[in-house]
Amino acid sequence: MSPYTVPAIVAVTLATVAIGVYGLRFARTTSDFLVASRMVSPTWNAAAIGGEYLSAASFLGVAGLILKHGVDVLWYPVGFAAGYLALMLFVAAPLRRSGAFTLPDFCEARLRSRRLRKLATAFVVFIGWLYLVPQLQGAGLTLATVTGAPYYLGALLVGSVVTANVALGGMRSITFVQAFQYWLKLTALAVPVIFLVLHWQAAGRPEVASPAGVTFTAPTTVVVEHAATLTRADGSTVEVRPNDKLHFAAGDPVPRVSNVDYDDGLDWLLPGDASGDRGLFATYSLMLATFLGTMGLPHVLVRFYTNPDGAAARRTTLVVLCLVGMFYLFPTLYGVLGRIYTPQLLMTGRTDAVVLLLPSAALGGGTTGQMLGALVAAGAFAAFLSSSSGLLTSVAGVLSTDVLGRGSVRDFRVSSVLGGAVPVILALNVAGLDVSRVVGLAFAVAASSFCPLLVLGIWWRGLTDIGAAAGILAGGGAAAGAVLLTVFGVPMTGWTATLVQQPAAWTVPLAFAVMVAVSKATRRRVPTSVGATMLRLHAPDALRY
Amino acid sequence: MTSPTRVRVVLAHVRQRDRTRVDLAEQTGVGDALIRGLVRAQLALALRLALVVAVGLGGLPLLFAVAPAVGHVTIAGVNLPWVLLGVAPYPFLIVVGWVYVRLAERNEHDFTSVVQRPER
16 A cells, blocks of 8 residues: 555544644633634634534545445435535524524423433434444544554544544534545545546546446456355356455456445446336435435534524535535546446445545556545545544533533543444444445434424424424334344345335434324423524524524 | 704614514514514525425436436436436535525515614
């Protein structure tokens, strides 16, 4: 691997920790967000939100999914961006005016219920953990790809670094660090892609999806990790065992490996898949989860508090939409070019590594390829450092105030260690799942629990605490159950598999329906303060209610 | 030259404005109707734009399923679905967001001018 990679990763990590520790002097308490809000412009704030949001799933996972499945998975980045539009339309300004700092705070402010607060806390922790798992997966994968260390070592190491950092107070959600991370991530994808596209042009634009299937562009050696059956282009099969070395010459077709699922030829190039109706259902379910899930992610919500008022929150969201949209133009190109330059990933199944491997694979082992490879690795590290720190801070925050203690610094430290340990253990057990798929599941749970709570809480006076709790338990509980079945790999086929693996299309309507029905049945429990709350949420900022 | 009359007008202005503010804060009939109107206007706006996105983006999978031929159309050598999903949604979302910010701020401005209107 490139000699620049490890120094680049170390530099990003040290810079992040150092800026965090330095910034700690300025940002110790919640009220510091308010202080910061007066000094931070919407553009900086938006870059910070983007920096925290663009995680390993966006940086590594999206390109990996596109490499495998082609045009159908472009819905992931579209949904990740569209989620901010939904957030802007229904939540941003009123939520900022509510003064709520976390989702449990919002529950208590709007519905005056401590018990609902506890329930919301449980879901914040669950979603946070679920979202942390793929970050650590990405970390393990990156270290394994870059240094050849075993997967578990990377996940463990990065999990510990982030946990220690959050527990010791570094890397609080400091606007400057997160904004820096956004621009670093964007640069780390955008600069290499210019070289890659130029190289592809110079090579006479090799075809991305030839009907003959994927072929090797350069002589490649693949080392087998798990026993599998290879199916060659002519239909013959070969059994391979771990540590077998397979040699391929340039122009050889890539054989199919029995335990790696990917699309080929027109399936990859064109929308729709063999499963027909189920594919369509899965697409709509994914859209619903990502469009509506963003507003329920714990680390996204906290950041809106740094806006000075509701109108600023709206404008900031618009800038976030621009920044995030700009970022998502690039992973697609990596996934597409990966078909040409890193086809061996379709054999190993480690498609999430395509962003990391592509620069050196396409541009060769020269200085340019090595430097760009190091830049991409640094960007990947920025991605999971920023996202996982933000997530762990949110999770530890609610754990320390609502579960373990009363929010003292000591409680916060204990909570960070506990909050960090669980996802590390989970990450060690789900290595086989695609990074972006796990993140998609976290979105499904958020969309089925907090989205109805926020939307109905902000726009409908009739919501009651019991109605909200019932809706969260029904929709969020169903989605969480489906997610656990998927993550722990319970075997399923046909419609059952589709309904469980992409649950949002039935869990989100379920949550809304239960929330409305139960609230109507418990009408007496509508808080007397609802009129005043609505006034505060919706009256323009200039009137200052 | 400033005259005493001008001072009186300003005082009347403030008092009148305060009355509407008190109406709002104390949830009197007038205040309640005002805020309900604003919430309804903002919700209608948000739902309308959400519908635009639901049709604009939500229609695509259906389009691809109903008319698979769309997939074979190419623009500058790129198949149309890749353009429609890989590039086009982002400017589309940004334009919808921009329209929303403008119209939502206009609704709030209208509301504020009703509340702060010197005379009723």
